[in-house]
Amino acid sequence: xxxxxxxxxxxxxxxxxxLLAALxxxxxxxxxxxxxxxxxIAGPALLPPFQDWSLPLGTDRLGRDVQAExxxxxxxxxxxxxxxxxxxxxxxxxxxxxxxxxxxLVDEMLMRVTDAFQTVPSFLLALAFVSVxxxxxxxxxxxxxxxxxxxxxxxxxxxxxxxxxxDYVASARAIGMHPLEIAFREVLPNALPPxxxxxxxxxxxxxxxxxxxxxxxxxxxxxxxxxxxxAEGRAVLRTAPFLSIVxxxxxxxxxxxxxxxxxxxxxxTAVRRGLS
Amino acid sequence: MSAxxxxxxxxxxxxxxxxxxxxxxxxxxxIVAGERLAVIGESGSxxxxxxxxxxxxxxxxxxxxxxxxxxGPGQPPLLGRDIGFVFQDPSVSLDPVMTVGKxxxxxxxxxxxxxxxxAYAKAKTLLERVRLxxxxxxxxAFPHQLSGGQxxxxxxxxxxxxxxxxxxxxxxxxxxxxxxxAEIVALIRRxxxxxxxxxxxxxxxxxxxxxxxxxxxxxxxxxxxELGTTARIVGAPAQAYTRTLLDAHIGLDAAPLLNxxxxxx
Amino acid sequence: xxxxTVSNLTKRYRRGGKVxxxxxxxxxxxxxxxxLALAGPSGSxxxxxxxxxxRLIEPDAGRIEFEGDDFLALRGAKLRARRAxxxxxxxxxxxxxxxxxxVARVLDDxxxxxxxxxxxxRPRRIAALLExxxxxxDLAPRAIHEISGGQxxxxxxxxxxxxxPSLIVLxxxxxxxxxxxxxxxxxxxxxxxSxxxxxxxxxxxxxxxxxxLAxxxxxxxxxxxxxxxxxxxxxxxxQSAIGRALVAAAPRLKRTTQDAS
Numbered sequence: 001x002x003x004x005x006x007x008x009x010x011x012x013x014x015x016x017x018x019l020l021a022a023l024x025x026x027x028x029x030x031x032x033x034x035x036x037x038x039x040x041i042a043g044p045a046l047l048p049p050f051q052d053w054s055l056p057l058g059t060d061r062l063g064r065d066v067q068a069e070x071x072x073x074x075x076x077x078x079x080x081x082x083x084x085x086x087x088x089x090x091x092x093x094x095x096x097x098x099x100x101x102x103x104x105l106v107d108e109m110l111m112r113v114t115d116a117f118q119t120v121p122s123f124l125l126a127l128a129f130v131s132v133x134x135x136x137x138x139x140x141x142x143x144x145x146x147x148x149x150x151x152x153x154x155x156x157x158x159x160x161x162x163x164x165x166x167d168y169v170a171s172a173r174a175i176g177m178h179p180l181e182i183a184f185r186e187v188l189p190n191a192l193p194p195x196x197x198x199x200x201x202x203x204x205x206x207x208x209x210x211x212x213x214x215x216x217x218x219x220x221x222x223x224x225x226x227x228x229x230x231a232e233g234r235a236v237l238r239t240a241p242f243l244s245i246v247x248x249x250x251x252x253x254x255x256x257x258x259x260x261x262x263x264x265x266x267x268x269t270a271v272r273r274g275l276s
Numbered sequence: 277m278s279a280x281x282x283x284x285x286x287x288x289x290x291x292x293x294x295x296x297x298x299x300x301x302x303x304x305x306x307i308v309a310g311e312r313l314a315v316i317g318e319s320g321s322x323x324x325x326x327x328x329x330x331x332x333x334x335x336x337x338x339x340x341x342x343x344x345x346x347x348g349p350g351q352p353p354l355l356g357r358d359i360g361f362v363f364q365d366p367s368v369s370l371d372p373v374m375t376v377g378k379x380x381x382x383x384x385x386x387x388x389x390x391x392x393x394x395a396y397a398k399a400k401t402l403l404e405r406v407r408l409x410x411x412x413x414x415x416x417a418f419p420h421q422l423s424g425g426q427x428x429x430x431x432x433x434x435x436x437x438x439x440x441x442x443x444x445x446x447x448x449x450x451x452x453x454x455x456x457x458a459e460i461v462a463l464i465r466r467x468x469x470x471x472x473x474x475x476x477x478x479x480x481x482x483x484x485x486x487x488x489x490x491x492x493x494x495x496x497x498x499x500x501x502e503l504g505t506t507a508r509i510v511g512a513p514a515q516a517y518t519r520t521l522l523d524a525h526i527g528l529d530a531a532p533l534l535n536x537x538x539x540x541x
Numbered sequence: 542x543x544x545x546t547v548s549n550l551t552k553r554y555r556r557g558g559k560v561x562x563x564x565x566x567x568x569x570x571x572x573x574x575x576x577l578a579l580a581g582p583s584g585s586x587x588x589x590x591x592x593x594x595x596r597l598i599e600p601d602a603g604r605i606e607f608e609g610d611d612f613l614a615l616r617g618a619k620l621r622a623r624r625a626x627x628x629x630x631x632x633x634x635x636x637x638x639x640x641x642x643x644v645a646r647v648l649d650d651x652x653x654x655x656x657x658x659x660x661x662x663r664p665r666r667i668a669a670l671l672e673x674x675x676x677x678x679d680l681a682p683r684a685i686h687e688i689s690g691g692q693x694x695x696x697x698x699x700x701x702x703x704x705x706p707s708l709i710v711l712x713x714x715x716x717x718x719x720x721x722x723x724x725x726x727x728x729x730x731x732x733x734x735s736x737x738x739x740x741x742x743x744x745x746x747x748x749x750x751x752x753x754l755a756x757x758x759x760x761x762x763x764x765x766x767x768x769x770x771x772x773x774x775x776x777x778x779x780q781s782a783i784g785r786a787l788v789a790a791a792p793r794l795k796r797t798t799q800d801a802s
Contacts, residue, residue, distance in 0.1 A: 167636040170597050175651045175700065186639050218576035318719035319690065420639055423582070452745050453583040458790035483792035486700070510794055524720035526749040528776060528791055533753045 006268045013264020019257025025217045026188055027078045030071035038072040038224050046240050060232055060243050068249055072224040077207050077254060080137065084206035085146040091145065092152025093188060093195055099153070100160030101183040101189075111118020111157070114150050126209055128275055130218045138211055144206045151202070152195045159191035200262020204255040211251055226251050278347070280309040280442060280474050281330060285342035288325050288334060299325040301498045302342070307442070309348070312468060312475040314489030314506075316482050316521070320465070322498040327446045327478045331361050357387035360435030360473075364447040366427035370419040370434075376403070377415030380434045387438035402433040405470075406463060425456035429463065436467060443468060446478045461488055483519050486510055494518050543570040543610060543781035544707055544740050545594070550603035552589055563589040564600070565764035573707065574738040578751040578772060581761035581783065587744045590761075591712045594742065595629055596620060608707065625655045625704035634693035638685045644671070644696050647682040651703040670699040674729060691722035695729065702733060710742045713751060727754060748791050752776045760784050 007013050030038075042055060042065040049058040051068070056064040099110035117125070126143035133139050163169065164187060172182045213219055214227030226247040233243025288300040300322040307313055307330075317323040328334050330344060332355055348351055353359050363369040371379055380402055381395035390398060396415065403411035406429040419427055430449060433441060445464060449457040465488060468475045479485050485492050485506075492509045494501040494517065502515045513519045553563040560727040564586045570797045571577045592598040594605060596612065607627060615623055631637035631734045638647055648667045652658045658666045668678035674695040685693060694714065701709050711730070715723045727750070733739055745751050751758055752771060758772040762783035768775055 052562045167631050167633065168642075170592075171629065171631065171637045172698075173597055174595055174624060174627075174629045174637075174648070175704070176621035176654050177650065178621065178654075189641060190639065318721060369729075454748070454790040455582050455786050457792075481792055482720075483794045486795040487792055506795065520721060522794065524724050525794055526723075526747070526753050527793055528749050528752060528788065530749055532751050532773065533727055 007264055010264050010267060011112060011199055012260045013267070016257045016260025016262070016264055019253055020261050023078060023254050023257060026071050026074040030068075030075055034065070034068035034071055037070075038068040042068070042091060046236065048240070049242050049246070055147075058237055058240075058242060061102070061236060063241075066229075066243065066246060069224045069229055070076070070226075070246060073226040073229060073247060074250070074254075076137070076220070076223050076225045077210060077251070080141055080144065081203045081207040081254075081258070083141045084148065084210075085202040087141065087145045088148040088202055088206075089152050089195060090198060092149040092154075093156045093192065095149070096156025096158075096195075097160050097183050097188045097191060098155040099235070100157040101164055101179070101187055107157075110153075114153050117146065118150040119145070123209060123212065127218065130213060135213075135218050135220055138224060140210055140218075141272055143213070144194070144209045147209075148205060152198060155198065156188075156191050156195050159194055160187055163187050163190055197262075197266045200258050200266075204258045207254055240264040278309050279306040280346070280348065281307040282343065282345040282347060283307075283326075283330075283342070286326075286329060286344065287341040288322075289339040289341075291337050291339070291416055292334075296339070298498050299338075300329070303500050305403065305493060305500060305503065307474060307476060308491075309441075310472060310474055311491060312465075312477065312489045314477040314479060314485035314492045315495060315506060316479050316485045316492060317495035318521075320497065323478050323480075323495045323497040324446055325498075326495070327361075327444050327476065330442075330476065331355050331359050331362070331444055348441075354387075356383055356440075357438045358440050360432075360438075360440040360443045362428070362431050362435050362443070362445045362448040365451050366424070366431040367430055370427060372419055374418075375415065376417050376419065376422070376430050380430070381438050383434050383437035390393065398437065399433070402437055403430070405467065406430070406433045408433075424452055425459065428452065428456075428460055432460075432463065432467070436471065436473070440473065441470065442474045442476065444476045444478070447480065448477075449484070450480065457484070464488070483525050483527065494521065543606075544573045544608065545571040545742075546604075546606040547590075548595065548604040548606075550590070550593055550605070550624070551601050551646050551675065552586075552593060552598065553601050562764050564593065564779050566599055567603075567761075567764070567766055569766070569769070571740050571742060574734065574740055575757070576734065576741040576755040578743045578745060578755035578758040579761060580745055580748060580751050580758055580787065581767075582743055582746065582787070584763070585783075586764040587761055588712055589764075591629070591710050591744055593633065595627060595710055596624075622655070625651070626707050627710070628701035628704065628706040628708070629710045629712065630694070630697050630701050630714040630718050634690065634697045634717075635686065637697055638693070640686065643681070644683050644685065644688065647685065647696060647700055648703060649683075651700060655704050657704065666703075670703055671696075673702070673733075674699040675725075690718060691725065694718060694722075694726055697728065698726075698733070702737070702739070705737075706739060708740045708742065710724040710744070712744045713741075713746070715743060716747060723750075730754075747774050 017021055041042055041063040043052065043059050043063050045059060045061055045063040046057055047059040051058065055065055060066060095110055099107040125147045128269065129143040129146055165216060169186060170184060172186045210225065211227030214225035215231045217231065219225045219228050229247040230244045233240065283303055283305045286300055286303040287298065287458055289296045289298050289518050303326065315323045315326055329340065343373065353502065355361065377399045380399035384390050384398040385392060385395040400415055402409050408414045408426060408429050422430065449460045455461060461484065464475065477485065477488055489506055491504065492506050493503040496517055501517050509518060510522065513522060548568045550564055554561045554563055567578065567590060577757045579590060581587050591599050645667055648670055649663055652663050652666055657729065660753060667681055671678050671680055676692060676695050676753045680688065715726050718726060743755055754774045755768065758775050759769040760767045760775065760783055768779065768781040775784060776788060779788050
């Protein structure tokens with residue numbers, strides 16, 4: 001059975017994929033549906049949801065369209081989540097591969113650096129970094145990467161340590177391949193599957209960290225973020241709870257979608273490997 | 277000559293990525309009580325599938341057609357109690373975190389209803405029987421402390437702990453070097469004789485099979501090519517494939533290949 | 542002058558606080574175009590010697606002279622360049638190739654690394670290599686895991702001869718093959734040897750194959766040379782204890798059934 005069909009037979013995986021697809025669709029059509037500035041005033045302040053069908057999710061304290069903010073916020077969450085995860089996986093795999101393959105002093109140095117990053121709570125690291133450098137989308141991504149690349153690095157290293165003893169690595173050395181080519185062409189691709197299996201957890205964590213930073217006012221001020229929306233709604237939590245609840249639900253569904261779809265992919269590929 | 281097991285028209289099919297692959301096709305074969313029967317073949321011949329089918333160890337994803345009958349009195353045989361199974365790689369078949377003594381004692385306790393102390397005494401006797409050096413300390417050793425040959429001796433001790441009628445050795449010596457292989461083959465021969473067991477010896481090595489077995493079944497592509505006494509198979513093979521296997525054996529008396537190429541003649 | 546001269550080679554491992562001498566003061570030489578066999582039980586050090594000769598592991602003591610040069614003195618790019626002349630074929634061809642590789646990539650690597658053929662020329666060279674080892678050229682795009690064990694070992698041999706080596710280390714290279722395939726691979730090895738004058742260091746536990754293939758044999762026991770000499774003379778009348786044990790243990794085709802006793 002091909003992996004796609006097996007994936008489609010797993011209900012959780014399908015649910016996750018649908019949630020993710022909806023999120024991506026939201027992010028893609030946001031500028032088409034809401035071409036203007038999502039932070040512009042669109043109507044009366046604090047309009048509750050489902051009152052005015054031109055503003056179905058109502059408005060916030062300043063009269064901004066919550067639905068437009070939600071769609072544009074999806075762009076930010078998705079962009080930050082994917083960019084941070086991709087960067088963390090790339091940096092982690094490269095560091096882990098170099099450490100595991102080179103061994104000796106290089107390994108020792110790289111792993112002590114990894115330890116140093118891992119012992120500081122990753123959220124604190126991100127918080128400190130953004131407060132020093134200043135909030136912008138790129139900085140937020142970098143701040144999240146600072147605390148998340150260590151996991152992939154450790155897993156990649158452990159995998160590389162076992163792969164470098166295999167015959168095909170000896171064979172590559174025997175034909176005179178350069179050590180760097182062996183590390184990145186022969187070893188790294190085969191060390192990747194368990195590292196990639198972490199990607200859903202990392203994307204989910206990155207989305208949440210971004211939301212938390214924005215909630216604390218450390219997000220990119222020029223962009224709508226779900227975390228920022230929740231923080232905005234906090235002031236009127238008693239009178240207009242929907243302002244916090246709507247982006248909160250979006251956040252939960254996103255993390256759930258990423259996680260379920262990721263698990264589904266891991267599961268289907270694991271079954272495949274088990275069979276062959 | 278009474279049959280211990282009668283295999284009728286056995287077909288085993290594995291499903292792999294949606295395709296059905298026949299590992300065994302219409303095999304009919306009697307295993308005679310008390311005999312030493314070797315099943316030989318190359319990779320993909322189905323010889324291991326036959327061993328697994330007889331032991332009831334086929335994976336759930338396989339489809340089985342035909343039947344295996346056990347004409348003797350009593351219940352159908354139970355793996356561990358009535359059938360002992362020795363795998364190719366003892367470092368995989370032994371539990372790495374359980375002492376050697378406990379692994380053997382557990383078989384004896386489960387199938388013979390012994391107490392733990394009786395089972396341990398039995399385990400010690402078995403370790404002596406398989407000629408493990410220093411059986412007292414070996415009882416408390418873990419598999420990784422033993423050499424490959426010693427591990428295989430432990431696996432054999434566990435396989436015969438409950439006094440099975442049938443011992444199946446599936447490529448049990450293939451991972452060992454020649455000297456240890458010869459020792460293990462001698463051990464199996466002795467244990468089978470002492471306990472009156474029936475032996476099913478699965479191997480890719482026709483010469484090794486002729487040293488141990490009274491009858492040889494030659495398998496190829498899931499089919500039984502021919503079955504006969506060892507002397508008949510070696511002396512007068514009826515099938516061309518059997519002859520190919522015999523010719524391919526390079527013994528210590530084989531003509532040097534070097535002369536054929538004319539290089540160092 | 543010998544092609545390869547190994548003198549007083551020693552390799553020790555530290556295993557759980559204890560020092561194990563895997564290779565103990567071993568010396569031998571190989572002449573151009575000849576086959577020298579290393580035989581012995583497992584743990585006798587034969588695979589360690591293969592690793593040492595190929596500079597996959599470094600010795601604790603001893604000298605290796607290859608094609609007149611001090612092989613152990615070579616470093617970095619010089620060592621990698623010299624590897625073209627000293628190749629290896631492993632026991633399990635599936636483990637010896639990157640699981641993601643295709644036949645073409647496996648053969649492209651040596652040609653590219655040693656600058657033997659331009660990118661445009663390489664597909665033709667790969668086809669020629671495949672044909673040289675008795676495979677169809679259209680096998681090139683196939684994945685390594687899709688082809689049979691015998692085909693895989695032929696590809697491994699093609700990879701080894703791609704750089705025009707003078708010596709190939711064959712580490713149990715026919716031990717994992719089905720017997721019907723083994724004969725064909727041995728024939729191929731002999732044919733290559735007589736055509737290209739490649740020397741083989743043939744490592745095997747199977748004395749029958751050693752006797753049929755090699756001119757000289759070295760029997761190893763616990764890292765030391767127990768006995769050496771003309772392969773047929775040694776195996777027909779072994780003098781050392783390990784030699785006698787190995788000969789006694791070799792399976793023989795029996796025409797009559799022994800009694801179980």
